[in-house]
Every structure is written in C-alpha cells, then in structure tokens.
Amino acid sequence: MMGEQTLNQARMLVEHIESGDEQSAQDALEELSKLRETDLYRELGKLTRELHDTLNNFKLDSRITDLAAQDIPDAKERLNYVITMTEQAANKTLNAVEESLPVSEQLQGRSEELGAQWERFRRREMSADEFRELSRELDGFFANVGQSAASLHGNLSDVLMAQDFQDLTGQIIRRVISLVQDVEQSLVDLVRLSGRADGLHTSAAAVGAAAAAGGAAVAAAAAVAVEEAPDVEAQGPHVPGVDEGENVIQGQDEVDDLLSSLGF
C-alpha cells in the first residue's frame, strides 16, 4: 500500500522531469520525502512510547527492588537462624544422651553386682556380717535408683523439648518458600514485560507462551502456598536481627507483663 504510493509519486517525479516541468518535479520530490519522514516519525513515536511504558513498568514494579534490597538478605538471615536452631537442638539432644548413657550404665553395673550377691544370700552362702554389708549397699542402691531415674527423666524431657525446633524452623522455612515464590512471580512478570518491549527482535509469541506457562506454574504454587498459610496476620517465629522493633515481644516474661497490664 505504502510502497504503491511511493512508486506512483516516483513515476510522477520522473514524468515531471522528462517533461521539463521543474516546479512540479520539485513538489513531487518534497511529497516523497514528506512521506518518508512521516514513516520515520511514526516509528520513532512508537519506540518512544514503548520505552516510556517499559520504564514506567520497571518503576511500578518496585517489588523487585524490595526483594533484592530487603527480602533476600532477610531470607538469608532467617535460614542462618534455622541452622543455629537446628544446631542447638542437636547439641541439646546429644548433651542429654551423653549425660544419660553413664547413668544407665552405672545402674546396670551396680544391679548386676548386687544381684550376684543377692543370689549368694539366697543360696545361703553369705555370713551374717556379709549380709549386713549387703543390706547397707542395697539401701544405698535404692536411693541411687531414685536419683538416677529422676536424672534420666530430666534428660529425656530435655530431648523432648529440643524437638520444638522442627515446628519453629518449619514456620521460618515456609516463609522463605513463599519469598522464593514471590521472586519467581516477579521474574515471570519481567520476562512478560521484556517480551512486550522487545517484540521487534524477539518472537513475542514464544516469550509470551513461556511467560504464560511460568505464570500457570506460579499460580499453582501460589494456590498450594495459600492452602498452607492463608493467614496474613501470622508472622511466624521471631528471628533475631530480622524481626525487630517496638511491636516484637522478647520472651515469655514480656508476654506475661503485657497480659497483666491488660488485667490478666
């Protein structure tokens, strides 16, 4: 269409030159360059608008900057805290086990010794003096069994309580997973955006399809995330160095103070 118009004007120009009509030739030449300029300006305008839209979109999507500046470093802190908590739990458990093993070994050894002597007594192989000695040792052993059982119970309780790391780190890791999903979503948006702006050079359809597929995956992942943690109010465990500020309570004593100030 445009080519036909240009061709017609070129033919007119040749005709005017051949017929020696200088004025008309000049006019035709101007018409031709105007046509070319119009195309150029239209294309330039389009590019400028695309550039403007793209820059605006980048500005609007400050989520990406937030992610890079704030959330990713926070996530690193949170995961470091997970390592600390799991290490503490493992050490607490190992300490309790290391304290308990000698106690149980001692109980076993002593009960075997006394059992053997008791056997001798039952076989009437023991003198009266020896029996007096044995009954004194048995008194001591019974007291010791009570103490050992209490100490084993204490250590087992420590092992029990140490397992709370699974709940607390689980909540922290869930938050990091939801952050990773945010990053994925932002990247998909970015791909979509560049697909639109870069349409002249890239196959926009292919990028669009990839973005759509990515989007579907993110939507599915987001649906799972919603199922797992729909409550926006819930913040998860307090992570030192990340969740600080006026609103954060540091430990049970502060909870008790706050509740008593509320009339509890």
Add this chain to the structure above:
Amino acid sequence: MKILIVDDFSTMRRIIKNLLRDLGYNNTAEADDGKTALPVLQTGDFDFLVTDWNMPGMTGIELLKAVRADAKLASLPVLMVTAESKRDQIVEAAQAGVNGYIVKPFTAATLKEKIDKIFERIATA
C-alpha cells in the same frame, strides 16, 4: 480432664502431649488446625483447649473466636501456645478471650505454671 491439642506440626503436638502426660493429664486428643478442631470440640466433651496460632485452613485466633461464639463452648478454657510474639497479636488474643498465652520456644515449667494459673482462676471465679 480431657484436653484437645491443636497444632499443624505433629512434632509439637507430641511434645505438648508428653508434657501434659508428665503433669498428670493423660486424656488428650489432637487436631492439626482449627477447621478439624472445631467439630471435634463440638462433639466431644473437652475440658481444656491448647492451640497454636499459625495454622492452615483455620488459625488458632479464628478457632478461639469460633469457640467463644459457640454457646456450648463459650466457657472452655483456651491456652495459646504459639511462636506469634507481636504485641498486637497478644492484645488481640486477650480481647478474643484467651485464658493463657505461651510463646514458643517454651519450657515444661512455663506450661505447668500457665495451666495451674488458669485452673486456679476458674476455681476462684
């Protein structure tokens, strides 16, 4: 004394169940979020509820509000055991009618102290 323990992490439910058994409370049942806990509470004759806050489906604070809104359950003692430690959240739980609030990580002694306190208050009320 029949106690329902609600937490989405089974490890935490087991910890609380064992601590309660240590304190002499042997009759416990478990649920993994508010949505499954509510019908259990409505059909069973529970005397005490221990619940987490941050759970899928229905959170602990929603469960607490649902319990207080249910004529049959309204006076059920509720102890919250949660990692949620924002001032606003504790105030919200108090306003919703929680009887005790323990922040995780907690100790066996804290659990005993809070449960004793709740029963003391009920006895004198």
